[in-house]
Amino acid sequence: MLLRKKSILLIFCLSLATASLSASHTFQPDAYLKHVKFLASDALAGRGNGTPELNQAADYIAAAFRSSGLQPGGDNGTYFQKFTISTGGRLGTGNRLSVKAGGESVEAALRKDFLPTGMGEKTSIGGDVVFAGYGITATEYKYDDYKDFDVTDKIVLVLAHEPGENDSASPFNGREPTLHGHDNSKAANAKARGARALLIVQDPANHDDPDGDLPVTTGEEIDDVGICVIRITRGLAQRMLDPDDKSLLELQKQIDATMSPRSSALKGVELNLVLDVTRTPKEVRNVLALLPGTDPAVSSETVIIGAHYDHLGRGGRSSMVPKLIGEIHHGADDNASGTAGLIEVAAALARDPAPHGRAYLFIAFAGEEVGLRGSYYWTGHPTRPLDKSIAMLNMDMIGRMRENRILIGGVGTSPAFPELVQIAAQAAGLQVRTNQSGYGASDHMAFYIKNMPVLFFFSDLHSDYHRPEDTWDKINADGAAKILGMVFDIATRLDAVEQPPRFTKVDEPQPPTGGRQGYGAYFGSIPDMSDEVKGVRFSDVQPNSPAAKAGLKGQDVLVRFDGKEIANLQDFTYMLRTHKPGDAVEVIVMRDGAPMTVKVTLEVRR
Numbered sequence: 001m002l003l004r005k006k007s008i009l010l011i012f013c014l015s016l017a018t019a020s021l022s023a024s025h026t027f028q029p030d031a032y033l034k035h036v037k038f039l040a041s042d043a044l045a046g047r048g049n050g051t052p053e054l055n056q057a058a059d060y061i062a063a064a065f066r067s068s069g070l071q072p073g074g075d076n077g078t079y080f081q082k083f084t085i086s087t088g089g090r091l092g093t094g095n096r097l098s099v100k101a102g103g104e105s106v107e108a109a110l111r112k113d114f115l116p117t118g119m120g121e122k123t124s125i126g127g128d129v130v131f132a133g134y135g136i137t138a139t140e141y142k143y144d145d146y147k148d149f150d151v152t153d154k155i156v157l158v159l160a161h162e163p164g165e166n167d168s169a170s171p172f173n174g175r176e177p178t179l180h181g182h183d184n185s186k187a188a189n190a191k192a193r194g195a196r197a198l199l200i201v202q203d204p205a206n207h208d209d210p211d212g213d214l215p216v217t218t219g220e221e222i223d224d225v226g227i228c229v230i231r232i233t234r235g236l237a238q239r240m241l242d243p244d245d246k247s248l249l250e251l252q253k254q255i256d257a258t259m260s261p262r263s264s265a266l267k268g269v270e271l272n273l274v275l276d277v278t279r280t281p282k283e284v285r286n287v288l289a290l291l292p293g294t295d296p297a298v299s300s301e302t303v304i305i306g307a308h309y310d311h312l313g314r315g316g317r318s319s320m321v322p323k324l325i326g327e328i329h330h331g332a333d334d335n336a337s338g339t340a341g342l343i344e345v346a347a348a349l350a351r352d353p354a355p356h357g358r359a360y361l362f363i364a365f366a367g368e369e370v371g372l373r374g375s376y377y378w379t380g381h382p383t384r385p386l387d388k389s390i391a392m393l394n395m396d397m398i399g400r401m402r403e404n405r406i407l408i409g410g411v412g413t414s415p416a417f418p419e420l421v422q423i424a425a426q427a428a429g430l431q432v433r434t435n436q437s438g439y440g441a442s443d444h445m446a447f448y449i450k451n452m453p454v455l456f457f458f459s460d461l462h463s464d465y466h467r468p469e470d471t472w473d474k475i476n477a478d479g480a481a482k483i484l485g486m487v488f489d490i491a492t493r494l495d496a497v498e499q500p501p502r503f504t505k506v507d508e509p510q511p512p513t514g515g516r517q518g519y520g521a522y523f524g525s526i527p528d529m530s531d532e533v534k535g536v537r538f539s540d541v542q543p544n545s546p547a548a549k550a551g552l553k554g555q556d557v558l559v560r561f562d563g564k565e566i567a568n569l570q571d572f573t574y575m576l577r578t579h580k581p582g583d584a585v586e587v588i589v590m591r592d593g594a595p596m597t598v599k600v601t602l603e604v605r606r
Contacts, residue, residue: 025348025352025485025488025489026481026485027344027348027481027484027485027488028481029477029478029480029481030477031344032340032341032344032477032480032481032484033340033472033475033477034340035064035336035339035340035343035344036332036336036337036340036399036472036475036477037472038060039057039060039309039331039332039336039339039340040330040331040332040336040470040471040472041330041472042328042330043056044056044057045313045314045328046311046312046313046314046315046328046329046330046331047309047310047311047313047331047336048087048310048311048312048313048314048316049085049087049282049284049310049313049366049367049369049370049373050085050087050282050283050284051313053313054284054309054310054366055285057309057310057339058080058285058287058309058364058366061079061287061309061339061342061343061364062079062080062287062289064343064346064347065079065287065289065343065346065362066079066289068289068343068346068347068350068351069350070289070290070291070346070350070362071289071290071291071292072288072289072290073288073289073290073361073362073363073383073384074285074286074287074288074383075383079287079288079289080285080286080287080288081285081286081287081288081377081378081381081383082283082284082285083283083284083285083286083366083367083373083374083377083381084281084282084283084284085281085282085284085366085367085370085373086279086280086281086282087282087370089119089222089223089277089278089279089280090277090278090279090280091110091116091222091276091277092276092277092278093276094274094276095110095116095274095275095276095277096272096273096274097110097113097114097230097232097271097272097273097274098271098272099129099236099239099240099269099270099271100268100269100270100271101239101240101242101243101266101268101269101270102242102243102268103268106236106239108232108236111214112214112233113232113233113235113236114214114230114231114232114233114236115214115215115230115231116222116228116229116230116231116275116277117183117200117215117222117229117230117231118183118184118187118198118222118223118224118225118227118228118229119222119223119224119225119228119229119275119277120191120197120224120225120226120227120228121226122196122228123228123274123275123276123277124273124274124275125155125196125197125228125271125272125273125274126270126271126272126273127153127154127155127196127197127270127271128154128155128265128266128269128270129154129155129156129157129199129240129266129269129270129271130149130151130154130155130156130157130263130264130265130266131156131157131158131240131241131246131251131262131263131264131265131266132145132146132149132151132156132157132158132190132261132263133145133158133159133251133255133261133262133263134158134159134160134161134162134163134180134181134186134203134255135156135158135159135186135189135190135198135200136162136163136180136181136185136186136189137180137189137578138172138178138180139578139580141171141172141259142171143163143171143172143259143260143261144261145158145261145263146189146193146261146263147261149261149263150193151190151193151194151195152193152194152195153194153195153196154195154196154265155195155196155197155198155199155271155273156190156195156197156198156199157199157201157232157237157240157266158186158190158198158199158200158201159200159201159202159203159248159252159255160181160183160200160201160202160203160207161177161181161203161206161207162177162178162180162181163255163256163259164256164259165177165181165203165206166206167256171259179577180577183200183229184225184570185570185574185577186198186200187225187226187227187229187570188225188226188570188571188573188574188575189574190227191225191226191227191571192564192571192574192575195227196227196228197227197228197229197230197271197273198227198228198229198230199230199231199232199237199271200229200230200231200232201213201231201232201233201234201236201237201248202231202233202234203252204234204248204249204252205249205252205253205256213231213232213233213234213235214231214232214233215231215325222277223317224279224568225568225570226567226568226570226571228273228275230273234248240266240269240271241266243266243267243268243269244264244266244267284310284366284367284373284374285366286363286364286365286366286374286377286378287309287363287364288361288362288363288364288383289346289361289362290359290360290361290362290384291346291349291350291356291359291360291361291362292359293356293357293358293359293495294355294356294357295355295357295358297357298357298358299357299358299359300359300385300388301358301359301388301389301390301500302358302359302360302361302384302385302388302389302390303358303359303360303361303389303390303391303393303491303494303495304360304361304362304363304384304389304391304392304393304447305342305345305346305360305361305362305363305392305393305395305487305491306342306362306363306364306365306375306392306393306394306395306443306444307335307338307339307341307342307364307365307394307395307396307443308335308338308339308364308365308366308367308368308369308374308375308396308442308443309335309336309339309364309365309366310335310365310366310367310368310369310370310374311329311330311331311334311335311336311369312329312331312369312466313328313329314326314327314328314329315327315329315468318369318466319466319467320465320466320467321467321468324467324468327468328468329466329467329468329470330468330469330470330471330472331470332399332470332471332472332474332475333397333398333399333400333459333462333464333465333470333474333475334396334397334465334466334470335368335395335396335397336399336472337395337397337398337399337400337459337475337480338394338395338396338397338398338399338457339364340399340480341395341398341480341483341484341487342362342364342395344484345362345484345487345488345491346360346362348484348488349488349491349492352492354492356492356495357495357496358390358494358495359384360491360495361383361384361389363375363378365378365443368396368442368443372441372442372443372445372446374443375443375444375445375446375447376446376528376539378446379446379447379449379450386450386452389447389452390452390453390494390500390501391414391452391453391454391455391494391500391501392444392447392448392452392453392454392455393454393455393457393487393490393491394442394443394444394447394454394455394456394457395457395483395487396442396443396456396457396458397458397459397460397461398457398458398459398480398483398484399459399474399475399476399477399479399480400459400460400462400474400475400476400479401459401476401479401480401482401483402459402460402476402479403431404429404430404431404479404482405430405431405432405433405459405460406425406430406431406432406433406457406458406459406483406486407432407433407434407435407457407458407459407460408421408432408433408434408435408455408456408457408458409434409435409436409437409438409440409444409454409455409456409458410435410436410437410438410444410448410453410454410455410456411434411435411436411455412436412437412438412504412506413436413438413448413452413453413454413455413503413504413505413506414453414501414502414503414504415501415502415504416453416497416501416502417453417455417501418434420490420493420494420501421434421455421490423489423493424486424489424490424493425486427485427486427489428482428483428485428486428489429482430482430483430486435456436506437506438453438454438505438506439506439526440456442456442458444456445526446539449526449539449540449554451503451505452503453501453502453503453504455490457483457486457487459476459479459480459483505543507543507544521576521579521580521581521583521602521603521604521605522545522546522581522602522603522604522605523545523546523547523576523600523602524541524542524545524546524547524548524603525538525540525541525542525545525547525552525558526538526539526540526541526542526554527539527569527572533557534557534559534567535557535558535559535566535567535568535590536557536558536566536568536569536571536572537555537556537557537558538552538553538554538555538556538557538558539554539555540554541553541554541556545603546600546601546602546603547600549600549601550587550598550599550600550601551598552587552589552598552600555591556589556590556591556596557589557590557591558572558587558588558589559588559589559590559595560586560587560588561575561585561587562575562579562583562585562586562587563586576602579602580602581602581603581604581605582601582602582603583601583602584599584600584601584602585599585600585601585602586598586599587599587600
């Protein structure tokens with residue numbers, strides 16, 4: 001990259017410009033930690049999307065931007081960019097569940113006997129009940145609760161979790177849970193087999209807490225998963241088994257001991273269900289501030305620096321500890337740490353006496369924890385010209401640095417980045433582990449998909465991730481201050497280059513989502529998590545992937561996969577897990593409003 005002149009010593013090689021190009025900046029750990037303490041405090045209750053506490057956090061960030069002398073960067077001369085999200089549903093007063101078993105009818109009580117956790121298109125359902133073990137089909141473990149068992153138009157009762165949950169010798173990855181045990185996996189499996197609704201009961205052999213039957217939740221996080229999903233108590237489930245003289249506990253023990261199904265119809269058991277759920281969109285806000293450029297030749301160009309400020313609130317489905325749903329998930333590292341860094345870097349650049357030719361736009365994103373909603377919204381509704389935005393630097397979980405090491409992703413998204421990162425790391429005294437990919441489960445991905453070079457600063461996962469224990473007192477403020485120095489250094493160097501960094505698409509063998517063990521064969525599409533369409537819209541398709549080889553591309557909407565309807569991302573991920581590399585599957589996508597059918601040959605994940 002060429003450099004704009006800042007001194008007579010400037011030369012064309014970036015690696016020789018370390019001393020003369022940018023003034024170093026030392027960040028104060030105490031000032032940084034002050035922001036983390038506030039954002040991760042009990043008073044902000046985990047900054048859940050759509051909550052008053054998230055609005056408090058937004059106001060705090062805007063006030064910090066304002067006090068640094070930064071201009072509003074949002075809509076209509078404000079520091080905010082508003083958008084709406086749907087985080088679930090609200091239970092009404094009309095929810096009903098009645099069970100007829102052994103000639104007796106029982107009216108179940110909402111929140112005492114049952115709780116809706118997922119919804120489909122039909123809100124009034126009746127039918128016969130069948131028992132289908134754990135509701136799992138796991139071909140890799142030679143296990144299938146639905147083998148030779150037709151559940152079409154039935155209401156299916158299944159156990160939570162998976163066989164051998166506490167058995168280190170279990171073929172289901174020992175004591176480590178697999179994706180098969182997730183409620184969403186069970187729902188997608190039942191839906192694909194034609195079931196009308198799914199009842200999930202806490203498995204008694206491994207979870208004997210009498211108060212643990214139903215989730216500890218407000219009942220407001222109810223997503224449309226394409227089928228009605230109800231959590232019921234063990235007492236209600238046992239009522240359905242009594243006419244056949246079956247025991248829920250004994251059935252589970254038999255399945256676990258033999259690793260073979262015990263699925264069967266429940267004679268004379270009928271269920272009637274009415275769901276009264278209102279999905280109410282909630283308004284959230286990105287927080288934006290602008291530091292204008294001073295060089296007319298490049299002042300229309302923008303360096304974007306961002307971090308998400310939302311977290312899980314009191315847990316919800318994304319909590320790593322379901323039994324603690326309802327407790328505050330503080331989110332100190334995820335991502336009060338990055339938000340505090342954003343505030344401090346913005347203040348430092350605003351105070352920097354060196355002229356800045358290009359503009360800086362600072363964005364605190366909402367909606368990251370529910371699918372990168374804020375970053376997708378900004379790239380779809382940019383407040384600065386997208387084609388003039390030269391790079392995006394994203395800070396997500398920078399507060400737990402260990403052994404002076406930092407992970408930086410996106411280094412392959414521009415040929416200028418490897419040397420730029422190396423110089424800044426040396427100046428900050430940090431050891432860097434790099435990743436080439438511009439994809440990933442954080443906000444930089446929304447910009448990479450728009451062909452923008454990105455860098456992702458990340459101090460790695462830890463045991464408190466998505467748990468209430470992610471608290472401010474565990475933050476390594478000294479380490480975070482070093483990371484901020486590196487971000488500042490890179491940001492000022494990006495301002496100084498003659499030409500914007502050239503974008504490159506990284507050729508990756510792995511998809512950015514679902515790369516975990518057990519996710520299934522490799523398809524190669526990137527779902528648009530912000531788009532609530534019927535099906536799965538692709539925000540991008542990886543080069544040289546099976547999807548790309550079949551002619552699929554971004555903005556296609558997947559609606560059928562191997563003869564099965566795809567209504568949402570859960571359906572798609574389930575279907576991938578049930579297929580193996582080498583399978584040639586017929587898929588149907590909607591392109592420009594018209595259906596298109598192609599054959600996709602799935603590949604192995606490497």
